[in-house]
Amino acid sequence: xxxxxxxxxxxxxxxxxxxxxxxxxxxxxxxxxxxxxxxxxxxxxxxxxxxxxxxxxxxxxxxxxxxxxxxxxxxxxxxxxxxxxxxxxxxxxxxxxxxxxxxxxxxxxxxxxxxxxxxxxxxxxxxxxxxxxxxxxxxxxxxxxxxxxxxxxxxxxxxxxxxxxxxxxxxxxxxxxxxxxxxxxxxxxxxxxxxxxxxxxxxxxxxxxxxxxxxxxxxxxxxxxxxxxxxxxxxxxxxxxxxxxxxxxxxxxxxxxxxxxxxxxxxxxxxxxxxxxxxxxxxxxxxxxxxxxxxxxxxxxxxxxxxxxxxxxxxxxxxxxxxxxxxxxxxxxxxxxxxxxxxxxxxxxxxxxxxxxxxxxxxxxxxxxxxxxxxxxx
Amino acid sequence: xxxxxxxxxxxxxxxxxxxxxxxxxxxxxxxxxxxxxxxxxxxxxxxxxxxxxxxxxxxxxxxxxxxxxxxxxxxxxxxxxxxxxxxxxxxxxxxxxxxxxxxxxxxxxxxxxxxxxxxxxxxxxxxxxxxxxxxxxxxxxxxxxxxxxxxxxxxxxxxxxxxxxxxxxxxxxxxxxxxxxxxxxxxxxxxxxxxxxxxxxxxxxxxxxxxxxxxxxxxxxxxxxxxxxxxxxxxxxxxxxxxxxxxxxxxxxxxxxxxxxxxxx
Numbered sequence: 001x002x003x004x005x006x007x008x009x010x011x012x013x014x015x016x017x018x019x020x021x022x023x024x025x026x027x028x029x030x031x032x033x034x035x036x037x038x039x040x041x042x043x044x045x046x047x048x049x050x051x052x053x054x055x056x057x058x059x060x061x062x063x064x065x066x067x068x069x070x071x072x073x074x075x076x077x078x079x080x081x082x083x084x085x086x087x088x089x090x091x092x093x094x095x096x097x098x099x100x101x102x103x104x105x106x107x108x109x110x111x112x113x114x115x116x117x118x119x120x121x122x123x124x125x126x127x128x129x130x131x132x133x134x135x136x137x138x139x140x141x142x143x144x145x146x147x148x149x150x151x152x153x154x155x156x157x158x159x160x161x162x163x164x165x166x167x168x169x170x171x172x173x174x175x176x177x178x179x180x181x182x183x184x185x186x187x188x189x190x191x192x193x194x195x196x197x198x199x200x201x202x203x204x205x206x207x208x209x210x211x212x213x214x215x216x217x218x219x220x221x222x223x224x225x226x227x228x229x230x231x232x233x234x235x236x237x238x239x240x241x242x243x244x245x246x247x248x249x250x251x252x253x254x255x256x257x258x259x260x261x262x263x264x265x266x267x268x269x270x271x272x273x274x275x276x277x278x279x280x281x282x283x284x285x286x287x288x289x290x291x292x293x294x295x296x297x298x299x300x301x302x303x304x305x306x307x308x309x310x311x312x313x314x315x316x317x318x319x320x321x322x323x324x325x326x327x328x329x330x331x332x333x334x335x336x337x338x339x340x341x342x343x344x345x346x347x348x349x350x351x352x353x354x355x356x357x358x359x360x361x362x363x364x365x366x367x368x369x370x371x372x373x374x375x376x377x378x
Numbered sequence: 379x380x381x382x383x384x385x386x387x388x389x390x391x392x393x394x395x396x397x398x399x400x401x402x403x404x405x406x407x408x409x410x411x412x413x414x415x416x417x418x419x420x421x422x423x424x425x426x427x428x429x430x431x432x433x434x435x436x437x438x439x440x441x442x443x444x445x446x447x448x449x450x451x452x453x454x455x456x457x458x459x460x461x462x463x464x465x466x467x468x469x470x471x472x473x474x475x476x477x478x479x480x481x482x483x484x485x486x487x488x489x490x491x492x493x494x495x496x497x498x499x500x501x502x503x504x505x506x507x508x509x510x511x512x513x514x515x516x517x518x519x520x521x522x523x524x525x526x527x528x529x530x531x532x533x534x535x536x537x538x539x540x541x542x543x544x545x546x547x548x549x550x551x552x553x554x555x556x557x558x559x560x561x562x563x564x565x566x567x568x569x570x571x572x573x574x575x576x577x578x579x580x581x582x583x584x585x586x587x588x589x590x591x592x593x594x595x596x597x598x599x600x601x602x603x604x605x606x607x608x609x610x611x612x613x614x615x616x617x618x619x620x621x622x623x624x625x626x627x628x629x630x631x632x633x634x635x636x637x638x639x640x641x642x643x
Binding site: 007008010011012014015018019047048049050053057062063064072 | 446450451579
């Protein structure tokens with residue numbers, strides 16, 4: 001067992017931290033306030049190789065290990081969780097191809113992401129099917145060398161800017177999850193409509209839209225895996241991405257902790273800095289302790305993936321614990337700031353809004369507990 | 379052209395630096411380290427020059443195994459290979475310049491670029507000593523005419539320029555009353571000031587590539603340099619803590635204090 005980062009991991013951490021501190025932080029409040037797409041920040045992220053971290057080097061990506069990716073993810077989210085979500089959206093969309101694509105598909109559908117800043121979207125959630133994937137309504141009907149996709153997807157990250165969509169649809173609703181199949185839709189084909197982006201509570205820098213598919217034609221060669229394998233592809237993808245989402249929580253919590261430590265050392269009540277009051281000390285101790293615990297759980301869940309082991313249980317531990325933890329830590333940070341914490345000029349209320357989303361997306365905290373219980377009684 | 383740049387390992391200025399109670403050094407536990415920012419500017423300038431004129435940037439650092447981290451940082455920025463002079467224990471500026479002289483004589487670069495000083499002990503001596511030992515010209519405190527937000531900076535144009543015949547460098551340097559422009563025959567030693575450039579970020583692919591770039595290991599013995607310090611640090615101490623200010627009730631009291639206590643008016 002080794003409890004320290006390697007020299008390479010420290011270098012990755014420093015590079016990501018520098019980007020988060022010098023590029024993201026100065027503009028985080030602006031993109032939160034205006035809910036506009038942070039294309040300039042993402043352009044820099046692309047140039048630094050922070051986008052497409054999961055794409056293997058032979059297809060033009062950086063090919064970081066899962067553990068390395070979580071180390072970077074903490075820094076990105078410390079900078080701004082919304083920007084981090086937009087950055088990681090490409091990897092989420094490309095994971096099905098990385099995990100289940102053929103060599104030809106990997107060359108063709110991953111390689112071009114190295115050429116210039118391009119976005120991809122992972123399209124699983126539907127108005128009537130979130131974590132309940134088997135209830136999927138979007139259909140894919142085979143016609144010769146093509147599939148014809150019909151249906152609607154919602155809460156699609158970067159969907160308004162994407163040039164490639166990884167879409168899940170069922171070839172036979174009666175088969176429930178055994179009918180689900182994964183496709184890659186390139187560009188903006190006829191019949192694909194993008195709605196305006198949602199006015200979200202937090203993580204407002206990330207673009208979130210609904211998509212409508214009306215007779216969208218996809219060549220058979222863009223089907224990832226076989227018909228009916230889509231559910232397994234989606235679950236494997238989420239096993240891979242859960243450690244990253246968990247680490248977003250850690251980044252938010254660390255930001256909340258640091259702000260709270262700084263503020264509580266300056267702000268005085270009853271003649272002394274509030275950090276000298278035990279009530280504040282205990283809050284800050286809890287913040288630090290829980291942030292670190294979440295980080296360790298997350299490292300473990302990513303490490304398991306790097307060892308080629310199944311991590312469904314541990315990644316649900318990590319994602320659930322970290323998301324709930326970040327919500328509590330960010331809420332406490334607002335408490336430490338008192339009235340100022342509730343005001344947008346101070347940085348902590350954003351953290352509270354950003355944290356909330358992590359309890360919701362990529363499997364709510366409740367669904368994570370379902371998964372945990374299911375795994376325990378297997 | 380071939381450029382030798384330095385990468386000293388220094389305490390990260392964002393770390394809290396504490397002097398050991400016995401004054402023999404600083405508390406190293408929990409400290410973070412980074413490349414000396416002036417050296418990082420030197421690495422950047424070297425990379426810009428070879429981007430324009432072709433060639434190679436070789437980065438050198440002196441210290442224990444841990445300085446490989448700073449060498450890797452420079453390699454991740456784009457330097458081609460590294461030289462590590464393995465030595466633990468105190469070194470004074472003469473010894474460092476002596477080691478760099480031998481490395482320079484071995485590598486035979488056209489230009490050596492160093493930070494004007496390192497931010498740990500702020501001596502500002504090594505570049506000057508090195509030029510003297512080598513018998514080369516020197517241009518210290520290299521700066522630039524444009525601002526760090528200029529188009530040229532964004533396009534990563536080098537501020538140190540070669541003359542048309544490629545036999546000399548032109549360097550703008552910061553002096554007390556403005557800027558002076560020097561022309562210096564190659565080979566030469568240049569030391570960098572803060573406003574020379576904005577170093578690029580190390581990219582993730584750069585970091586991954588740096589792993590496979592070679593680091594050559596040398597020692598003072600191999601280089602034939604006696605590094606016995608001529609200077610001994612007797613004691614380090616923290617600057618005295620600042621006393622809290624006071625509030626005065628009115629202007630008259632302020633004037634009184636300025637006149638009778640501070641004796642400035």
